[in-house]
Amino acid sequence: MVKIDDAVWDAGPEAVAKEIERIQAEMLAEKLPMAERIEINPDTGKFRAIAIPVENPTTLSALLSQIEDALEDCLGGHNGLAERSGNVKKLNRVLTKYKDDPQNAELTLTRVASSLRSQLHETRELPDNEDNLALLNAVEEGVRGIRANHPEVANNREQLAQQAIHALAPEDKELLQQALPVLAEISEPELVDDFEADIPELINDALLPLPDGAPPLPGTDVTTRVFSRVSKMALLIQNGKDLAQKGAAAFDSDVVKSIRLAGLAISVTGGIGGILFALVKVGLNILGVL
Known part of the structure; x- marks a missing residue:
């Protein structure tokens, strides 16, 4: 108190x-x-x-390029991912608005990774084909890379993980x-x-x-x-x-x-x-x- x-x-x-x-x-x-x-x-x-400075900008740029390429491969085909879907909108925000904002990029990519895992492995809304799995992998790599290069962001994630x-x-x-x-x-x-x-x-x-009846x-x-x-x-x-x-x-x-x-x-x-x-x-x- x-x-x-x-x-x-x-x-x-x-x-x-x-x-x-x-x-x-x-x-x-x-x-x-x-x-x-x-x-x-x-x-x-x-x-x-005001975002914190980007550490190792070359690495972050490479990680975001991988996400952008993987996203492009997923769209316009038979992978089930729609241009107007929430995950695609979030990824586009990371690639544009948050490309120089490690904290918000990490928050958003973590959200997308969780959603993609659920859609691929639980609800089966998306087929677990090569393109979709590559996108999930690129997003997860992006999350890990941001945390590895920005200790403050990583520490924040650890604290948030303990919040109910x-x-x-x-x-x-x-x-x-x-x-x-x-x-x-x-x-x-x-x-x-x-x-x-x-x-x-x-x-x-x-x-x-x-679906399990838990409170939303x-x-x-x-x-x-x-x-x-x-x-x-x-x-x-x-x-x-x-x-x-x-x-x-x-x-x-x-x-x-x-x-x-x-x-x-x-x-x-x-x-x-x-x-x-x-x-x-x-x-x-x-x-x-x-």
Whole structure:
């Protein structure tokens, strides 16, 4: 249990509430680590994600080229893999948006590898022919290569593997859905792109029934990406010293305040910080902490 300083208690209930929110956000960020930095762009006043540098870029480029070649071999034939499938879309994101982003490339490739293994060996949705097996092998090699060259990413994966992911409550799904346009308003385009891909997937994953009757669970990769970022954004909001004047104005804009705040399970007076800290609690619920 984290101890709240006496000075905070003496400052009154509002100070205590803010300190509890800060502790919760830090806890979530620690439990869902990502090798990237979330900051506020001083020119726009919006959040952006800064990836860690690529180590051994020649090796990473070669691994991604193998995935690209294997993917090309699988498409357009009788291998069962469709251009519009989720796995293909994810791989294309890795080959373009995440090609210089080891953490997000590893998260996404790990997700695809798990999905391909299931489709090839369990559900038999895909034939286990040479092309499909080669794609799975290339994706797995990509995952191993990224972890081998980026110890921070490998350590994060070990920690994530120990997390137990719990089902999303109906009210949590609703909150995520309604918070999406707010996150889009306060984020840079690349971050918006991720939120718009990850949050619907997070909600949909949690809605799909499982064949063994177990409760449906959100995927680890989208859970990590969404809630790791939200927790860091919440901390930045609370540590307002990092906000440029332009940024503060953006967060207080009428546009942001008007985005469906009435439907959220938080008060309007909480503003953007209230939304972010409400999402932090959802993340802690998924991890079974709250």
